[in-house]
Amino acid sequence: MTTSQETRSGTLAGLVQRHGALGVLVLLLVVGGLAFDTFLTAYNLGNLAVQASFLAVIALGMTMVIVSGGIDLSVGSVYALSGVLAAYSARWGPLAAVLVPLAVAAAIGLLQGLLVGKAKLAPFIVTLGGLLFARGLLQLLTTEGSETYLVPRESAFLQLGQGSVLGVGVPVLVVVLLYVIGGIVLQRTRFGMRLFAIGGGEDAANLMGLPVTSTKVGVYVLSATLAGLAGTMNAAQLGSGVTVIGVGLELNAIAAVVIGGTLLTGGTGSVSGTLAGVALLFVIQDLINQVGGFNSNLQAVVSGAVLVTVVVLQTLLSRARR
Amino acid sequence: MSSSEDMSEEPTAQVVLEASGIRKSFAGVHALRGVDFRLRAGEVHALVGENGAGKSTLIKVLTGVYQPDDGELRYLGEPVSFARPAAAQDAGISTVYQEVNLVPSMSVAHNLYLGREPRSRFGLVDFRGMRRDAGNLLEDLGIDVDPRRQLGSLGLGVQQMVAVARAVSTDARVVIMDEPTSSLEPREVETLFQLVRRLHERDVAVVYVSHRMEELFRICDAVTVLRDGRLVHSGPMYEMTRLELVATMLGRPLNEVRREGTTAFGGDHETGSTALLRATGLSRRGVLGAVDLSVKPGEVLGLGGLLGSGRSETVKGLVGLQSLDAGVIEVDGRTVRRGSAASAIRAGVVLVPEDRKAEGIIPHLSVRENIVLAALPRLSRAGIVSRARQDKVVATFMERLRIKASSPEQKVNELSGGNQQKVMLARWLAMSPKVLLLDEPTRGIDVGAKAEVQSLVDDLAEQGLGIVLVSSDLEELVEGADRIVVLKDGSSVAVLTGSDVSVDGVMSAIAEGGTDE
Amino acid sequence: ANPEGGGADPGAGSGGQQVTRTQDAGGPGCTLQQYGADKLDLTKAVVGFSQSEKEANPFRIAETASITAEAKKVGARLITTNANSDLGKQISDIQSMLAQGAQLLIVAPLNSEGLEPALRAAREKKVPVITVDRKLSSAAACKDYLTFIGSDFVDQGKRAGEAMAKATGGTGKVAILLGSSGNNVTTDRTSGFKDYLKASAPGLQIVAEQTGDFAREKGQQVTEQLLQANPGITAIYAQNDEMALGAVTAVRSAGKKPGTDIKIVSVDGTRNAVEGIIAGDLNAVIESNPRFGPLAFQTAQKFYAGESIAPTVIIQDKSYDSTNAKAEVANAY
Amino acid sequence: MSEVTAGIRPGSRAHVVGLARDYGVYVALGLLVVVNLVITPNFLSVDNLRTQAVQVVPVLVVALGMALVIGTKGVDLSVGSVMALATAMLPMYLGYGPVVAVVICLAVGAAAGLLNGSLVAFIGVQPIVATLALLVGGRGLALVISGGQLREVRNPEIRELGAGSVLGVPYTVLVAVVLVVLVSLLVGRTTFGRQLVAVGGNPKAAEFAGLPVKRVLLGVYVLCAVLAAIAGVLATARLTASDPSRLGELIELSAITAVVVGGTPLSGGRVRVLGTVAGAVLMQLITATLIKNDVPASVAQMAQALIIVAAVLVQRERNAS
Numbered sequence A: 001m002t003t004s005q006e007t008r009s010g011t012l013a014g015l016v017q018r019h020g021a022l023g024v025l026v027l028l029l030v031v032g033g034l035a036f037d038t039f040l041t042a043y044n045l046g047n048l049a050v051q052a053s054f055l056a057v058i059a060l061g062m063t064m065v066i067v068s069g070g071i072d073l074s075v076g077s078v079y080a081l082s083g084v085l086a087a088y089s090a091r092w093g094p095l096a097a098v099l100v101p102l103a104v105a106a107a108i109g110l111l112q113g114l115l116v117g118k119a120k121l122a123p124f125i126v127t128l129g130g131l132l133f134a135r136g137l138l139q140l141l142t143t144e145g146s147e148t149y150l151v152p153r154e155s156a157f158l159q160l161g162q163g164s165v166l167g168v169g170v171p172v173l174v175v176v177l178l179y180v181i182g183g184i185v186l187q188r189t190r191f192g193m194r195l196f197a198i199g200g201g202e203d204a205a206n207l208m209g210l211p212v213t214s215t216k217v218g219v220y221v222l223s224a225t226l227a228g229l230a231g232t233m234n235a236a237q238l239g240s241g242v243t244v245i246g247v248g249l250e251l252n253a254i255a256a257v258v259i260g261g262t263l264l265t266g267g268t269g270s271v272s273g274t275l276a277g278v279a280l281l282f283v284i285q286d287l288i289n290q291v292g293g294f295n296s297n298l299q300a301v302v303s304g305a306v307l308v309t310v311v312v313l314q315t316l317l318s319r320a321r322r
Numbered sequence B: 001m002s003s004s005e006d007m008s009e010e011p012t013a014q015v016v017l018e019a020s021g022i023r024k025s026f027a028g029v030h031a032l033r034g035v036d037f038r039l040r041a042g043e044v045h046a047l048v049g050e051n052g053a054g055k056s057t058l059i060k061v062l063t064g065v066y067q068p069d070d071g072e073l074r075y076l077g078e079p080v081s082f083a084r085p086a087a088a089q090d091a092g093i094s095t096v097y098q099e100v101n102l103v104p105s106m107s108v109a110h111n112l113y114l115g116r117e118p119r120s121r122f123g124l125v126d127f128r129g130m131r132r133d134a135g136n137l138l139e140d141l142g143i144d145v146d147p148r149r150q151l152g153s154l155g156l157g158v159q160q161m162v163a164v165a166r167a168v169s170t171d172a173r174v175v176i177m178d179e180p181t182s183s184l185e186p187r188e189v190e191t192l193f194q195l196v197r198r199l200h201e202r203d204v205a206v207v208y209v210s211h212r213m214e215e216l217f218r219i220c221d222a223v224t225v226l227r228d229g230r231l232v233h234s235g236p237m238y239e240m241t242r243l244e245l246v247a248t249m250l251g252r253p254l255n256e257v258r259r260e261g262t263t264a265f266g267g268d269h270e271t272g273s274t275a276l277l278r279a280t281g282l283s284r285r286g287v288l289g290a291v292d293l294s295v296k297p298g299e300v301l302g303l304g305g306l307l308g309s310g311r312s313e314t315v316k317g318l319v320g321l322q323s324l325d326a327g328v329i330e331v332d333g334r335t336v337r338r339g340s341a342a343s344a345i346r347a348g349v350v351l352v353p354e355d356r357k358a359e360g361i362i363p364h365l366s367v368r369e370n371i372v373l374a375a376l377p378r379l380s381r382a383g384i385v386s387r388a389r390q391d392k393v394v395a396t397f398m399e400r401l402r403i404k405a406s407s408p409e410q411k412v413n414e415l416s417g418g419n420q421q422k423v424m425l426a427r428w429l430a431m432s433p434k435v436l437l438l439d440e441p442t443r444g445i446d447v448g449a450k451a452e453v454q455s456l457v458d459d460l461a462e463q464g465l466g467i468v469l470v471s472s473d474l475e476e477l478v479e480g481a482d483r484i485v486v487l488k489d490g491s492s493v494a495v496l497t498g499s500d501v502s503v504d505g506v507m508s509a510i511a512e513g514g515t516d517e
Numbered sequence C: 001a002n003p004e005g006g007g008a009d010p011g012a013g014s015g016g017q018q019v020t021r022t023q024d025a026g027g028p029g030c031t032l033q034q035y036g037a038d039k040l041d042l043t044k045a046v047v048g049f050s051q052s053e054k055e056a057n058p059f060r061i062a063e064t065a066s067i068t069a070e071a072k073k074v075g076a077r078l079i080t081t082n083a084n085s086d087l088g089k090q091i092s093d094i095q096s097m098l099a100q101g102a103q104l105l106i107v108a109p110l111n112s113e114g115l116e117p118a119l120r121a122a123r124e125k126k127v128p129v130i131t132v133d134r135k136l137s138s139a140a141a142c143k144d145y146l147t148f149i150g151s152d153f154v155d156q157g158k159r160a161g162e163a164m165a166k167a168t169g170g171t172g173k174v175a176i177l178l179g180s181s182g183n184n185v186t187t188d189r190t191s192g193f194k195d196y197l198k199a200s201a202p203g204l205q206i207v208a209e210q211t212g213d214f215a216r217e218k219g220q221q222v223t224e225q226l227l228q229a230n231p232g233i234t235a236i237y238a239q240n241d242e243m244a245l246g247a248v249t250a251v252r253s254a255g256k257k258p259g260t261d262i263k264i265v266s267v268d269g270t271r272n273a274v275e276g277i278i279a280g281d282l283n284a285v286i287e288s289n290p291r292f293g294p295l296a297f298q299t300a301q302k303f304y305a306g307e308s309i310a311p312t313v314i315i316q317d318k319s320y321d322s323t324n325a326k327a328e329v330a331n332a333y
Numbered sequence D: 001m002s003e004v005t006a007g008i009r010p011g012s013r014a015h016v017v018g019l020a021r022d023y024g025v026y027v028a029l030g031l032l033v034v035v036n037l038v039i040t041p042n043f044l045s046v047d048n049l050r051t052q053a054v055q056v057v058p059v060l061v062v063a064l065g066m067a068l069v070i071g072t073k074g075v076d077l078s079v080g081s082v083m084a085l086a087t088a089m090l091p092m093y094l095g096y097g098p099v100v101a102v103v104i105c106l107a108v109g110a111a112a113g114l115l116n117g118s119l120v121a122f123i124g125v126q127p128i129v130a131t132l133a134l135l136v137g138g139r140g141l142a143l144v145i146s147g148g149q150l151r152e153v154r155n156p157e158i159r160e161l162g163a164g165s166v167l168g169v170p171y172t173v174l175v176a177v178v179l180v181v182l183v184s185l186l187v188g189r190t191t192f193g194r195q196l197v198a199v200g201g202n203p204k205a206a207e208f209a210g211l212p213v214k215r216v217l218l219g220v221y222v223l224c225a226v227l228a229a230i231a232g233v234l235a236t237a238r239l240t241a242s243d244p245s246r247l248g249e250l251i252e253l254s255a256i257t258a259v260v261v262g263g264t265p266l267s268g269g270r271v272r273v274l275g276t277v278a279g280a281v282l283m284q285l286i287t288a289t290l291i292k293n294d295v296p297a298s299v300a301q302m303a304q305a306l307i308i309v310a311a312v313l314v315q316r317e318r319n320a321s
């Protein structure tokens, strides 16, 4: 149970607010299932789940950062950069293909964490810098994005993205695992408690003697590393280090987190909500496809409208709480 | 405890915490100009001084929030320098800072145990255990509140008790309390004193900051007086009389001080006949039952009651800052729209809120801007503000309330707590209101300023304002008020007039109010 | 927000008539058996088209329109999706269309790499994939996909070089307005151009390469900056028409005459650009024709009729200059 | 504009730090100019000055509005889409004459602002998401309206607005200057401006002080969107084409950066107009420097990142907790 839950426990509105995304999700699944017989199939949902898993991993880190009252705009670029690094390092074997990108991502996270935690710069600007920097680095490594490194066809690394256990894609399994761990970390460890405390009142947290700086550094490292992992899995799925991915991904992640009922002001939030938020985004996208007939521009309008509706509902419910 | 026979043996007790030649200045302001401070094991040490004397700053230096510009710290004989509050706490110094510093969005239990949560196997936080411990701790300290409640939903008084509970629940060698009682009721104050005694018996050293003289003399063994960031006196408590202490604090001759009573309130005022403000049946589910009250011109109406009895809620309701389910509010017989701050202000009803930090000041704005904030529309033509008029108003009130700031342009969050409170008063007096609602107006204000505020309240009443006074300082309440409405569990249970307006009157009213429910 | 996407506009084909070059390019053909697909009657078939970028520039609009129109003509039921420049979305789009029962896929890849998961899914369902306008580099024809219909961007770059040499007389200082970085259209159109200059027009010296993101405003701003930094610039190679038209405005505001003082060559063949030639602002435009519809469905019909399909069908691109602009402007899109 | 804390002894360390904090952006600007004088060919020319001035206009005008929003602890991600949406109208109404067309553009901007503002003020949606919706949907709508096509603008007045100048000062720059003056007056001298800052500084206290918090918020988002629309018109006039698919892409990030680099904290409660101007010019100069010296995109982005962070690092608040 989350800290926010604790304080809201019982109240129905609180419940709905926390699981509002889940509610809408179920609703859409039912409606979609009734409307299109090709929608609620194991095949379709299976594919969606795999495609959603990358954003899910990123959004997990984003949730933690946002709970701590910060924000991480660099995830999209770090995601792409890690993909390229993974594909490149695959030539030295699967282990390298995983470790190299994670190490670099973590390093970027550390740098950002120090700037936010120690130098007390605004996370928005710091991670905006990270966004530009990682993207630039990526282009530098690929001679202005002209080279795409391929993962050796037989490399075991590919399994991380393409393999499946009992019909469930490996990325999906990774997501499940990470969200269980993430849930425990956020709701049941001192680190998690500190995140809530810092998000809820940084000065207070400091005066209470909580290690504010190290916690912040930690959470940015975490976020970047998860983004790195997502990029790595993606490279494994694509079999190559594509340079044009991850643009604007940070906004999707933020949207998912907020739809999941986490407040950008920090101090409250839950990873379960985020997962529902991610799922919601992809289901909406697929339903738009199933309905068909929208051209790309109309699609944008529709997604915008849906976003407003969901968030407004979300907000009204959470306000009903107070 | 604070009796002379204790004292005779105390001096030999070991010095736990010692500061010498501490200097600390902020942009432009010298908060501390070479202060020495010595704390012995098992003593309860009063740290007193006017607002802005440097008490909180000294405490923050002692506990690693600020690094001193100069001077030395010794803890248990060893020279130390605490980089962060965490360091001081690990060393065994636990602190209740002046402005309640807890996390409002988290539960009471979490706030009590943040950073030291009980952990089950696999090092996971054990919520059940935590809630149980929290429950016991609170009960043990006689604080009746559900540990699962979100802290922010509680009254300031309760929050303050939680902060104290957190501080004393660690086995610290030194406990520092910066104005822990500023919004506590007599009942809670007693509980607090019990705690302090226990600490004393456990040979824990306590630093105790308060502007309530009587408290100091009840529980303190030693006293250190600061004035303008300088040490002006340090010694055993029993050597001083209350007046001497006040005199040294203010740096004014004894006889001058002697003339002022315990509070600066005059007698009763002759009040108008018809009610200026009348409220009937104010209610809000879960917070207010049914509150009736009325204020006549020139009258000071007191609101009595225990923590969480709904006094703050009531006054907030009166100015439309607390939405009400039912109730009628009339000013001069005309009904004011419920739940609309604007119309309340237009009707001339204003509130100086209880929680200065959260509801009062705009931290990054200057003293000037904070004072004129509400009056801005009046001080401007066609939406263009006139600086000249602002400065006039600001000058008037800074002078009238003796607001201590390096200049009107100093950031308000750099002022001492007391001076911030005066800025709040100035903001609303600048609106020249008809009815002035004061929620804990002298909270955290030093004796001098307190007296000023109190006599100010008198003057305002003389000038025909209607005043509603909420104060957790019973003495102040009964001295100041002409009539007292006693609240209990969110309903008005009694109206005290004439001779009933006394500490006992209020106490018994609260007690009886209980019986007849 | 999407800096890399926008008007990237590779493509081939030429107005109406489908003149193809190097039919046999890229080795042996591919038949129904070799590909392992089932026979299909296009007139009753469900065809999926995965567009890569928003229909927000002439090329994409024309491309989608042409496919939709041809599908109607053939009588097939067309499902369309748009990846909005998001590779992940293109993969889900394709998978979603497969789930919806698409029997033939026409895909305009967002990137020359990274579609493997989608292709794998199609392969599993034995659904043939015809890729248009952008060639997949590491994927194999007749195995991962059926065939590629489009043009050769390197060649477009080369021919832009020729046109440039012709316009400038083979000497001068050239600035290149690159497309979005990381986009392989940009890379190819650059290398083709540079190789030609190195080989056949050494008198043309490249003094600056800056990205204009395939956008008009960016092209204008970058040109303004470049012209001030080195006033010696006498020619501009823009990798799409939009940037070229931006450059025209910039050249003018620098007090020079576009097309005369500073020669401008670009790739695309949009109507605005061809009119630019007529107005004398542009010197030459290498065409990229987006009307893949007819050829794509012809190829599909041949394929199901049992014919062998070449792995690559590259189309002769037209080119416009002052000699033919007036006559051809009608064919521009 | 500057906010040097009162009562600081000149020359004292605090004073220097204070100055660095308040004028850091100007320092950075100065440095960059010097660097350019050394490395960039023909940097010191009237033409170059004019070019930079002209090119900075859209970002600057957007940043002015953004500064107001940020002053209230908010942020507006939708400005780019609002530019596109508003200017998509321009070609359609030019028939009724340029004035009418422009007025309609601004009206559309205002409408967009009303949407954002209502979501934030009345429903209490968090600014980032509230405006994210319009960022996504707004451009889509613009493209639907314009059929996804870029439209040439042939109207002479509009073209003159984009290309013309008086005494060598381009019209667009003049407009920007006027807007800067207006906005700084608004912030410094009007009730609205002061209330705006108060709302950003402590919303609860502002409410307790009886300020019309909701109305202020609404007004701020409307202003921001209208300024974005103006920026859109200026950009379109200069481009001589309305390009809803690309106009204002990612401008929200440049604008926010300009504001923050200019010393307006994202935590709200303060607005520094001149700082914002300097911030915008700084960003413009960075871009110009990198292009003029033909730095490849990869390095350019990394350099930009470093300069931004450095500039903010210089002027960070001393951390008194």
Ligand SMILES: Nc1ncnc2c1ncn2[C@@H]1O[C@H](COP(=O)(O)OP(=O)(O)OP(=O)(O)O)[C@@H](O)[C@H]1O
Binding pocket: B026, B027, B029, B030, B031, B049, B050, B051, B052, B053, B054, B055, B056, B057, B058, B098, B413, B414, B415, B416, B417, B418, B419, B444, B446, D320
């Ligand atoms: N962060 C700060 N920046 C600038 N000046 C400060 C800061 N904190 C305190 N001061 C100044 O230092 C002086 C001492 O402040 P301090 O809070 O220690 O007084 P105090 O004795 O605690 O008063 P009170 O009894 O009202 O709490 C005051 O003049 C105040 O204006």
Ligand SMILES: Nc1ncnc2c1ncn2[C@@H]1O[C@H](COP(=O)(O)OP(=O)(O)OP(=O)(O)O)[C@@H](O)[C@H]1O
Binding pocket: B144, B145, B146, B153, B154, B155, B156, B157, B158, B183, B286, B287, B305, B306, B307, B308, B309, B310, B311, B312, B313, B314, B354, B472
């Ligand atoms: N001990 C408590 N347990 C639960 N809720 C409490 C308690 N004390 C206060 N509250 C809640 O705090 C809110 C504020 O109470 P309020 O401040 O109006 O009471 P008060 O008489 O002003 O006491 P205070 O001195 O704390 O302000 C009320 O909603 C009340 O329900």
Ligand SMILES: [Mg+2]
Binding pocket: B055, B056, B057, B098, B178, B416, B417
């Ligand atoms: Mg204090």
Ligand SMILES: [Mg+2]
Binding pocket: B155, B156, B311, B312, B313, B354, B439, B470
């Ligand atoms: Mg109260």
